[in-house]
Amino acid sequence: MTTLADGEWHRLHPASPLLRGGIFIVAVLGFIIANLRERLIDVFFGVPRYGGDPIDAILERGAVGWALLVVAVVLLLILAVFYLSWRMHTFRVTGEVVEVRSGMLFRSNRRARLDRIQGVNIVRPFIPRLIGAAKLEVSVAGQDANVQLAYLGSAPADQLRRDILRLASGLRQQAVAVADAALAPTLGLAPEAVRSPGTATTPGIAASPGTAMSPGTAAVPFTVADRARDFFAPELDPDAAPPESVVRIPPGRLIGSVVFSGFTVFVVLAGIALLISVTAGGSDWLLVAFIPTLIASVSFYFTRVTKSLRYSIAGTPDGVRVGFGLLTTSNETLPPGRIHAIGVSQPLLWRPFGWWQVRINTAGHSTTKGAAGEANTTTLPVGTLADVARVLELILPGFDSGEQQALIERGLRSKGGDDGFTNAPRRAAWLHPFSWRRTGYTVSDGIALLRRGVISRELMLIPLARLQSVTISQGPVTRMLRLASARLHTVAGPVSAYLGVVDVAEAPIFFDRIASGAISSAQADTSHHWNQPGWNQPDRNQPNRNQPNRNQPNRNQPNGVTE
Amino acid sequence: MATIKSREKCVAEPAERLDLPDVGEWKRVSPRYVVVETVGTVVFGLVLAAAAAAVWFLFDVQWALYLIGAIVLITGTTVAFEPRRVRAIGYQLRRDDLLFRRGILFTRFVSVPYGRMQLVDITRGPIARWLGLADLKFVTAAASSGVLIPGLTGADAESLRDRLVELAESRRAGL
Numbered sequence: 001m002t003t004l005a006d007g008e009w010h011r012l013h014p015a016s017p018l019l020r021g022g023i024f025i026v027a028v029l030g031f032i033i034a035n036l037r038e039r040l041i042d043v044f045f046g047v048p049r050y051g052g053d054p055i056d057a058i059l060e061r062g063a064v065g066w067a068l069l070v071v072a073v074v075l076l077l078i079l080a081v082f083y084l085s086w087r088m089h090t091f092r093v094t095g096e097v098v099e100v101r102s103g104m105l106f107r108s109n110r111r112a113r114l115d116r117i118q119g120v121n122i123v124r125p126f127i128p129r130l131i132g133a134a135k136l137e138v139s140v141a142g143q144d145a146n147v148q149l150a151y152l153g154s155a156p157a158d159q160l161r162r163d164i165l166r167l168a169s170g171l172r173q174q175a176v177a178v179a180d181a182a183l184a185p186t187l188g189l190a191p192e193a194v195r196s197p198g199t200a201t202t203p204g205i206a207a208s209p210g211t212a213m214s215p216g217t218a219a220v221p222f223t224v225a226d227r228a229r230d231f232f233a234p235e236l237d238p239d240a241a242p243p244e245s246v247v248r249i250p251p252g253r254l255i256g257s258v259v260f261s262g263f264t265v266f267v268v269l270a271g272i273a274l275l276i277s278v279t280a281g282g283s284d285w286l287l288v289a290f291i292p293t294l295i296a297s298v299s300f301y302f303t304r305v306t307k308s309l310r311y312s313i314a315g316t317p318d319g320v321r322v323g324f325g326l327l328t329t330s331n332e333t334l335p336p337g338r339i340h341a342i343g344v345s346q347p348l349l350w351r352p353f354g355w356w357q358v359r360i361n362t363a364g365h366s367t368t369k370g371a372a373g374e375a376n377t378t379t380l381p382v383g384t385l386a387d388v389a390r391v392l393e394l395i396l397p398g399f400d401s402g403e404q405q406a407l408i409e410r411g412l413r414s415k416g417g418d419d420g421f422t423n424a425p426r427r428a429a430w431l432h433p434f435s436w437r438r439t440g441y442t443v444s445d446g447i448a449l450l451r452r453g454v455i456s457r458e459l460m461l462i463p464l465a466r467l468q469s470v471t472i473s474q475g476p477v478t479r480m481l482r483l484a485s486a487r488l489h490t491v492a493g494p495v496s497a498y499l500g501v502v503d504v505a506e507a508p509i510f511f512d513r514i515a516s517g518a519i520s521s522a523q524a525d526t527s528h529h530w531n532q533p534g535w536n537q538p539d540r541n542q543p544n545r546n547q548p549n550r551n552q553p554n555r556n557q558p559n560g561v562t563e
Numbered sequence: 564m565a566t567i568k569s570r571e572k573c574v575a576e577p578a579e580r581l582d583l584p585d586v587g588e589w590k591r592v593s594p595r596y597v598v599v600e601t602v603g604t605v606v607f608g609l610v611l612a613a614a615a616a617a618v619w620f621l622f623d624v625q626w627a628l629y630l631i632g633a634i635v636l637i638t639g640t641t642v643a644f645e646p647r648r649v650r651a652i653g654y655q656l657r658r659d660d661l662l663f664r665r666g667i668l669f670t671r672f673v674s675v676p677y678g679r680m681q682l683v684d685i686t687r688g689p690i691a692r693w694l695g696l697a698d699l700k701f702v703t704a705a706a707s708s709g710v711l712i713p714g715l716t717g718a719d720a721e722s723l724r725d726r727l728v729e730l731a732e733s734r735r736a737g738l
Contacts, residue, residue, distance in 0.1 A: 141704065363704060468705035469675040474581035476668055482579040489705035504579045511583065515674035519659040522678055523734070 004156055005093035005163030009101075012089055013151045017082035019128045020150055091149055093160070095167055098138050098147050112140045112147045114168040115528040118364025119319075120161045121332035124154065129329065136160060139364030141491070146364065165318035165335060170529025246314045247380065247387050247394075253355070254311070257382035258304045260349040267297050308381045315394040318530075322379055337527025338362055339395055341488075342379075342461040343495035344388055344412060345453075356388045356412065357381060360395065361493025377494050385412065396447065396461065404444055411451040411459040414438065421451060422510070427481050428501035439501055441486075443513050446521040448488060450497050460497045462488050465521035470514045472507045479504075486510055581670050586662065589653030595694045596714025597649045601642050602690050608638030654712050656726065659734065661701060663710045673710055679703045680731035683724045687717075699723055 004010050018025065033040065036053050058067045081104075089102040099111045121137040128134065133151035140146065152160065270293065277286050311324040316333065323331030341361040350356070358380035365377075380391045392408060393400050410419045416437025417423070423440035424432070432439055435454040442449050443464070450460040467488055474484045484507040487498040502510060612634045619627035647667055655662040663673045684700040691697060691713075697720040701710040715723065 467676075468679050468703040469673055469708040469710070471671060471673045472581060473666075473669065473671040479580065479670075484581045487707070489703070489708045491704045492706055504581055507581055508583045511672060511674065515660055515676075518674075519676050522676055 003163050004152075004160045005167060007092060007094040009090040009092045011086060012091070012149060013133045013153055014086060015128075015131060015133060016089070016151045017085050019131075019133060021082075093164055093167065098164060100147055100149065110147055112138055112145070114164065115170070116140050117164070117168050117335065118338045118362055119332050119334045120164055121330065122157050122161060123330045124325075124328065126327040129154075129327075134158075138164065139362075141363035161333065162318075165333060168335065168529070169318055169531035246312055247383065247390050249308065249311045249380075249382060249387075251305075251309065253353075253382055254308050255305055256353065257350065257355055258301055260347075260353070262347065262349075263297070263300065265349070267293075311381060313379060313391055313394060315397075320379075320394045334362065334395075335527070336397060336530045337463075337465065337525060338364075339463065340466040340490040341463075341493060341495040341497055342392070342395060343458060343497075344392075344408075344461075345456060345458045346412070347456050350382070351457075354384055355382045356385065358383070358388060358391050358395075359494045361490050361495045363491045385409070388412070392461070396463070399445060399447055399461075401445075404447075407442060407444055407449060408459070408461075411442075411449050412457065414451075415454075416440070421449070422506060424483070424499075424501040425503045428483055428503075430481055431477070431483070431501055436501060439499055441499060441502075441510060443517055446517060446524075448497075448514055448517070450488070450499055452499060460495055462490060462497050463521070464514065464517040465525035465527070466490065467514070467518040467521075470511060470518065472502070472511050474504070474507075488514065581672070583662075583664075583672055587655055587657075589655055589664065591650060592652050592712065592714035593696055593716050593719075594646075594649065596652075596691075596696060597646050598694060599688065599690050599696060599714065600645050600649060604638055604641050604645065608634055608641075612638075649714065652713065656730070661710065661727070663701075663712065673708065675701060675703060675708060675710055676734070677727065677730040678734035679708075680727060683727055685720050685724055697721075701727065 013019075036055065039053055039055060058064060084104055085102075088104055088107075089100075091098070091100045093099075095114070097111045097113055098117075099109070101107065101109045117138055118141055119139045121139065123135045123137065124133075125135070128151050132154045134154045134157040135148065135150040136152055136157045137149070138147040149157075149160075270290070274286055274290050306326045308324055309326045310329070313320060313322050315321075319333050319335035319338070321331055321333045323329065339360050339362060343359045344356055345359070346356050357378065359377050360379050361377065379395065380387060383391065389405060389408065407420055411421065414421075421440035421442045423438065424436045426436070428436035428439065432452075435452055438454055438457075439452045441451075446464050448460075448462045448464055448467075450462070452458050467490060469489045471487045471489065472484050473487070478484055478501070481501075482504045483501045484504045485498065485500050486502050486507060487496075490497060612631050615627045615630040615634060618624055619631070644667070648665075651667045651670075652665045654664070659678075660674045660676045663675070665671055680701060681704055682702045684702060685697050686700065687697045695717050696714050697717050698711060698713045699715055699720045701708070701712075703710075712723075
C-alpha cells in the first residue's frame with residue numbers, strides 16, 4: 001500500500017483551496033443571489049420581474065462582451081490562485097519530523113518533531129465530509145504550534161495518522177530490521193514448526209531488541225505485536241474499534257446531563273427572578289431582555305447535545321482515541337504519556353444519577369473545539385462509575401490493579417476516613433467545613449491521587465512522570481490552624497491539582513513523596529517513543545496478542561534457523 | 564459542644580510554621596537585594612501616597628489624609644521586615660531537583676526537577692543592575708511553577724544558569 005509517510009513531498013486534496021476558502025465562496029454566492037434574486041425567481045418559478053438588476057444594466061448598455069470577459073478573467077484568476085496555492089502547499093512525513101511548506105507570496109515552512117507529538121486529530125467538517133475530505137492536525141506543545149494538513153482524502157488521512165503514530169512510537173527502525181532479518185529464512189517455514197515451545201533464540205537475532213523473548217510466555221515481543229497492530233489498529237472507522245474498549249454515551253443520558261447542568265440552574269433562577277419582577281408589577285422590559293437569553297440557551301443546549309452525540313472513546317495501540325460529532329465529526333488520538341492531569345468530577349445535580357465527568361490537561365491543543373464546546377479537554381462528557389473506570393483504564397494504562405481501582409472508587413465516593421488516602425486533620429473544618437474529611441491525597445505507582453469536595457466531588461489523578469513542579473505553601477490563616485496547602489503544577493488545563501488544607505506535619509512528607517516520585521517516574525519514562533523497548537506497555541493494549549500467527553514466523557524465526 | 568471546645572483548643576495551641584526538615588543548607592540571595600526591595604516598596608508607597616494626596620488636595624476629601632497615614636504605616640512596616648523577607652529567600656541544588664523557598668508571612672516551597680526546564684531567564688532591573696544583581700527565572704511548561712530567584716550577584720546568576728542548563732541537559736525528559 002502506498003503511504004503518504006514515505007519521506008517524500010506530497011500535495012493535499014485538490015479541493016483543499018475551495019474547502020478552505022469556503023467562507024469566501026459563500027460570500028460571493030450570497031452577493032450574486034442578493035443582486036439577481038428577481039431574475040432567479042423568474043427563471044425558476046416564472047414570476048415576472050420589473051428589471052433593475054445588474055444583468056439588465058449590462059444588456060442595456062450593450063456591454064455583454066465586456067461582462068463575459070470580466071467574469072472569465074475573474075474565474076481564471078480564482079482558478080489560478082487556487083491551483084497555485086494547491087501546488088505550493090506540500091507536506092512530508094519523515095522518520096523524524098512532519099513538515100509543511102505553504103504560501104505563495106509569504107512562504108512558510110513548519111516542522112514538528114515526531115517525538116514531541118501531543119496528539120493527532122482528524123476533523124471532518126460537514127461539507128468536506130460530504131466529498132470525502134478530512135483535516136489532519138498534529139498537535140505539539142505551545143501556542144499556535146500545530147501542524148495542519150487541510151484537507152486530505154478521508155482514507156489517506158486515517159492511513160497517514162496511523163503512519164505518523166507508528167513512526168512517532170519509535171517502532172519503524174526495529175520493525176524494518178526484524179523484517180529484513182526474517183525475510184529469507186522464513187520462506188517455506190511452517191508456522192507449527194517455529195512455534196515449538198522451549199527453544200531458545202540465537203544470539204545473532206537476540207541482538208535486535210524486542211526479539212529476545214522465549215516463546216510460550218504470555219508476553220509478546222514488541223516488534224511482532226506492534227507490526228500486527230499496524231494491520232489491526234482500529235483506527236479506520238469509528239465503528240471498527242475493539243468493542244471491549246469502547247465507551248459510548250446513550251443519548252438520553254447525554255440530554256439529561258446537559259439539562260441538569262449549572263447553566264440550567266442559572267436559567268431557572270433567572271426565570272424565577274423574572275416571574276417575581278413581572279408579578280410584582282415591574283416593567284416589562286425585563287421580559288423583552290429575557291427573550292434573547294432564552295433563544296441563546298436553546299442553541300446552547302442544542303450545540304452541547306449535537307457536539308457530544310455519537311461520542312466514543314476507545315483504546316488503540318497508539319493511545320486513546322476520542323471521537324464525537326454528528327455532522328462535523330472529530331476524533332483525536334492521544335498517544336500514551338501525553339496526558340498531564342486527569343480530573344474526575346461530579347456536580348451536585350448529577351449525584352442522584354451517579355454521573356461523572358472526566359477532563360484532562362494536555363500540552364497540545366487542537367484548534368477544533370471539543371465535545372463540550374471547549375478545547376478538547378473533556379474526555380468523557382458524562383458517564384457512570386463503570387464508564388469512568390474504563391476511561392481511566394484507557395488513559396492510564398497499567399493503573400488497573402484491584403487495589404488501584406479501589407483507590408479510584410474511594411477517591412470518588414468515599415466520605416473520608418482511613419481509606420488509603422492521607423486526609424486533612426479535624427481542625428481543617430474551620431476552612432472546609434464539609435469536605436475536610438475527604439480532602440486528602442495518596443500516591444500509587446507513579447500516580448498522585450488528590451481528592452476534595454463534598455458538594456461537587458472531585459478526584460484528580462496526576463501522572464508524576466509529567467509533573468512540572470510541586471509547591472507547599474502556608475499563609476497566616478493556615479498557619480494559625482497548623483495547616484498548609486499543596487499544589488501540583490502541570491501544564492495549563494481545566495484540571496487544577498491542589499489541596500486547600502493539609503496537616504502542617506504532613507505537608508513536608510507530601511512534598512518529599514511527590515518530588516522524589518516525580519524524579520524517579522520521569523527517569524523511568526520513555527513514552528516519547530512509546531513503543532520502544534523499555535516503555536512498559538501493558539498487555540491490554542495489545543488487542544491482537546491472540547491474533548492468528550501471521551506474525552509468529554518473525555518472532556520465532558531464529559528457532560527455524562537452528563533447526 | 565465538646566467538639567467545638569476541642570477545636571478551640573487546637574486553635575489556641577502555638578502555631579506551627581511550615582518547614583522542610585532534613586534538607587541541606589539553603590543558599591541565600593545577596594543581602595544587597597534588600598536595597599532593591601526597599602526602593603521598590605518606597606517608590607510604590609510614594610506613588611500611592613501622592614495619589615491620595617492629590618485626591619485630598621484637589622477634592623478636599625478628609626479621609627484621603629487617613630489613607631496617606633495608612634499607606635505610610637504599611638510601607639514602613641514592609642520596609643522594616645524587608646531584611647527578614649530577603650533572608651527567607653533560599654534555594655538549593657539537590658541531586659535531581661531545584662528547591663526554592665520564599666516568604667515569611669506567606670511561606671512557599673517549590674521543587675522543580677531539572678529535566679522540566681524549558682528555559683532560564685536572567686533579568687536585571689535598573690536598581691539591581693546598579694548594585695550588580697540579577698534575577699533568575701526557571702521556566703517550566705507549567706505557567707504556575709513560578710520559580711524566580713531574585714537578588715543573585717551577576718556572576719552567581721550566570722554560573723547558576725549554566726549549571727541549571729547543564730543539569731537539565733543530562734536529565735532531559737519529555738514535557
